[in-house]
Amino acid sequence: MPQTAQANPLMNLLPLILIFVVFYFLLIRPQKSKEKERLKMIANLSKNDEVVTSGGIHGTIVNVKDKTVILRIDENVKMEIEKSAVAVIKKTQNEAGQKA
DSSP, X not given: OOOOOOOOHHHHHHHHHHHHHHHIIIIIHHHHHHHHHHHHHHHTOOTTOEEEETXXXXXXXXXXXXXXXXXXXXXXXXXXXXXXXXXXXXXXXXXXXXXX
């Protein structure tokens, strides 16, 4: 009767472990760093920053509150939005001051 070689159970798990490691370095880690940058951007919002919301609304920050900001959209139009709705800062207060 020939003897069959038993596969090491750890060798069966090795492909799954490798897949998890690849996913971590290609997907999870970069996403965490992007989220950290986004939270830093939201924390640094200040008056006169020109921003674009996640809904595509362009405006200038008039007032910053704890959880919301007030945007001036047009001469007579102001809107209060959540800070988390700010997607991009087009120009910061410092950049606008340097160009003037």
